[in-house]
Amino acid sequence: MYGYLRTHVPELKVRQQEYYRAVYCGLCRTMGQCTGQCSRMTLSYDFTLFALVRMALTGETVTVRSRRCIAHPLRKRPMADPNSTLRLCANASAILAHHKVKDDLRDERGLKRTAATAVSPFTASMRRRAVKAGYGDMDSGVFHAMKELWELETSRIPSVDEPATLFGELMGKTLAYGLEGNTAKLAHSIGLHLGRFVYILDAADDYAEDMEHRRYNPLACLYGDPAMTELSDRKREELRIALLAELSELERAFDLLDTDDPDLGGLLSNILYEGLPRQVERVLFGSACDCAQKGQGKKTGHPRRRHGKGERS
Template structure:
């Protein structure tokens, strides 16, 4: 995905940071085994968050073991094998990356298109190994809806964000039922809405120059947003974060490393990302940042 949903490491305690790194390393190993070695090119912080949420919902406590890998051949590093939940994260990541690369082929920027052409055969194979046809069909339904919004030139960022939110809601809740399915769907939905809006804000200048679809650009007629419009977008991101906080609060309340990492992401990591988008936007208006860098 996009790498937005991550903790602010300086505020994690040593043990919590070690747990987070062990989850990240464990997911990397699981992706290699489950959907292919090169699938780790798509390894992202967002799917570590997926892993944490699913582990918390299942009441599982991760246990780390020390292992070597190609990236760290001389020193064993703590690694968490999250079992079936880790394998599910790897498989869903492969599906999402494949669909994202297909979308990048339509991007008007040369670099993204070249990257997509190079990686698409790799992730076509990873998608086959993922073998989740029902979830794949749901992803295609959501992405077809996004394509329709793009073809129409629809200026509603809310409509596009809700569609992407439904996609990630389906991903986060896949294979669950009852209350767990409802909670994880809402977590995924708010993550998806946040990621879509944040990405549209961050790519505002590039999309305006290249003519890529961005509902924010269309809604504002391709011009710079006014301070009031930027504040409205800032508020929309904060509202998605509030919705995410409420959904995560419904997970089992046990205080452990996973819940502390989650709190760091919600109350430090994501707010810092929102502040970054707002700060860079203001600096650009003052001339400190090149025109078109972000909103």
């Protein structure tokens, strides 16, 4: 995944950050248990937010224990015990990681292709374990959605919103997996707008690089202007409006989540009101990179210190 869905650390309460890290580390550990140690490399902030939203939707709580982990063996750290939410997110993450790699294999060239070829056996085994664990229907859903998305992208349709909506639908279905009624509707809406947000933001983020390497980029198809090697100010402003419109949809959906846990509620509003708008500013205008975020690389990072592992699967 992409790693855009993150908190804004300076505005977090210490307790909230502790909670976030417990879920983040808990998810990592759950991934190790469910889909194999290798899958922990694909850990992302995005699925941490998914886990938080799922918990707010279902009311499931976490038990936090102090544990050691392989990546940081010296110090014990608080970690959420695996629960059904974390297990679901771990499996969903494995499935999406695999289909993302497949996707890269289809249309990347050069180094990226080599990298995708190298990791594909691992992601394939992660996916197999997820399917065995009973997530076969999710897998086939993701497979079809990715195929549809790929077909739309290769048709070079002059649109960013259409593929973004397809991607959003995929996220919505993943987030609503196994839920019913209004909760499912709410989950779908959150997933849809998060997915659209991520897709459009990622397209904007990669625009200049994709133009340089003549790779596919939905925004390049939309603007159809080969002379524009990087986004003009006007386009950046337009994209900001579009992305913030997405956030206002998200706001309405987040307002309907009710959680009794003030830490969880605080984390979610931190992400919505602080984290995501800052990602928009950072990607589009290169600002909002205040001292607190300097330690965090573009798409990698850790709530506390640099993690060094691939955020991007």
